Amino acid sequence: MSGHNVLQEIAKTTELEILDPGSGGTIAVDRSFGICPVVTGGAEARKIASPQRPGIIISICLKTDGGDLTLTGEGSEILNSGLGTETTATFADAGDLLTLISIRKGSTICWSSLASNGVAMS
Numbered sequence: 001m002s003g004h005n006v007l008q009e010i011a012k013t014t015e016l017e018i019l020d021p022g023s024g025g026t027i028a029v030d031r032s033f034g035i036c037p038v039v040t041g042g043a044e045a046r047k048i049a050s051p052q053r054p055g056i057i058i059s060i061c062l063k064t065d066g067g068d069l070t071l072t073g074e075g076s077e078i079l080n081s082g083l084g085t086e087t088t089a090t091f092a093d094a095g096d097l098l099t100l101i102s103i104r105k106g107s108t109i110c111w112s113s114l115a116s117n118g119v120a121m122s
Helices: 003-013
Strands: 034-039 044-048 057-064 069-073 088-091 097-105 108-117
Touching: 044 057, 057 088
Parallel strands: 034 057, 044 069
Antiparallel strands: 057 097, 069 088, 097 108
């Protein structure tokens, strides 16, 4: 694999879609560049697994809207939006999207918001 096209090679060889674990479940983070389309059937919550290393990129989107989705971290890590330290991301409408990257913050590894479309952080 050549350095100039590493992202294209990863995208071709890795299954990108991560299965929605269902209401109350934890979204597995077993690859970078994964996307988890979530379907809600009322107000539901999900957790995102703690990152094991910095540099992992993952996206969560609300595929269909049967109710709001509340996303929190699995452990003590935070969802660091850059605007402050938040612990919750709320998806209200189909198409809402949150892309996270794992970063080192002090001695911990946490999720930081890379991009957001329609997701409220609190």
